[in-house]
Amino acid sequence: MAAPLSYLGVGLDRPRVGVFEFTSCEGCQLQLVNNEATLLDFLNLIELVNFREAMSERSDDYDIALVEGSISRADEVARLKEIRTNARLLVALGSCACFGGVNQLKNRFGDLDWVKKKVYGDFPIASQEVRPLADFVAVDLMIYGCPPKKEEIEKVVTNLVVGKKVAMPKYPVCMECKANENICLFTLGEPCLGPITRAGCDAWCPNHRRGCWGCRGPAEAANVRELEAIMARHGFSREAMLDRLECFGGFSSQVAALRGQPRRPRKARSSKRS
């Protein structure tokens, strides 16, 4: 008898899915439940067994873990490792999970105790340097964005269920922006990271006359030096560019190179299957 079909270790039946969050605003999870037009069809494809934001049942028996949020406390590390042990496929959902997201902005301050004091005053809060999931466990797939497009989350999960390849765009946001026939924001006097940022959001921000802040991280072969030249031609400083590059954490290695800082070593990376 032929072996049951599977993709990335997940059987092509209705996979059991758990949705989890760490340090986050829960906006990525909201994208999942905020798609009324297709939600019921989507739920027919999977069996949700653990999703604190949407249901009261809890199960540790799941095939796919969609994990939102970055890691900023010691107890989160232990819980993340437990989820990794339970799941056959762990998906980092959103910029916080993939790169640290907006939470990692606090890492820019050298003295994290000072930050804690400023934010929480005299309340004792256990908080440490913010790190992405892949610094602690193997991550099989990343769904980029802050938040990711809900259509993209559904597409990735659907592909997993039906056994189709999951492929993220490698080209930059500019390609989608041009296809949408937007006027380039640089000509309107607004900086934009579209030339170096991974597409897949359909140029969400430029479509609404907002410059890209790079929430999906770098496109393949992102040329930051060339972006710096474009910025300079339009009167924007290197600091203005760095300010955007640092916002979501996806460009941390490029920022370190520009600032002449050593690159931070990663503890664990990408797929447990690699």
Ligand code: SF4
């Ligand atoms: S990636 Fe953005 S939307 Fe998702 S949890 Fe983080 S801050 Fe919220």
Ligand code: SF4
């Ligand atoms: S607005 Fe941004 S994304 Fe659009 S073409 Fe200009 S630089 Fe590229």
Ligand code: SF4
């Ligand atoms: S345009 Fe840039 S900042 Fe906006 S959603 Fe797309 S990748 Fe993120």
